Amino acid sequence: MKKILGILIFFTLLTIAVSACTLSRSSNTTTGPNPIHMDNLTFKQASITIQKGQVVTLINDAAVVHVIANGTWNGTTPHPGIESGAPTINNLQVNGNDTSAIGPFNTAGTFQIYCTVHPGMKMTIIVK
The missing domain is CATH 2.60.40.420 (Cupredoxins -  blue copper proteins)
Structure with missing residues (x-):
């Protein structure tokens, strides 16, 4: 059970990190x-x-x-x-x-x- 919870937490953090990078890049390409x-x-x-x-x-x-x-x-x-x-x-x-x-x-x-x-x-x- 702890192993599954650890894997879920890992993928959740990975998803958040990738989303943050994508948002930062897209806002930079359309500014001004x-x-x-x-x-x-x-x-x-x-x-x-x-x-x-x-x-x-x-x-x-x-x-x-x-x-x-x-x-x-x-x-x-x-x-x-x-x-x-x-x-x-x-x-x-x-x-x-x-x-x-x-x-x-x-x-x-x-x-x-x-x-x-x-x-x-x-x-x-x-x-x-």
Whole structure:
């Protein structure tokens, strides 16, 4: 009887743990307008197109911290810089499994952002 009770408790706890992980992940994938997902070392998309006045939501799907700024990478060399009309993004820290909004992007144009700690992690935001 104790063995059966132990097995039932084990599977109950396992079910709760799996459910909690699933709920956490699903809430992270749908948070905010114009989502930009990030994994350990990359943006999951190379670019996004948005309308003037909108924001983008950075969604960190990994446990690592990303530090986002205006600029880009050229190979393994960082090129910080802000294009005219871009909102200032100055070392915005996005912790693991967290989200953060940037913008609004009030000027039409093409803007670059990058992670300052992960070489090659860059993306383009196109504002129409």
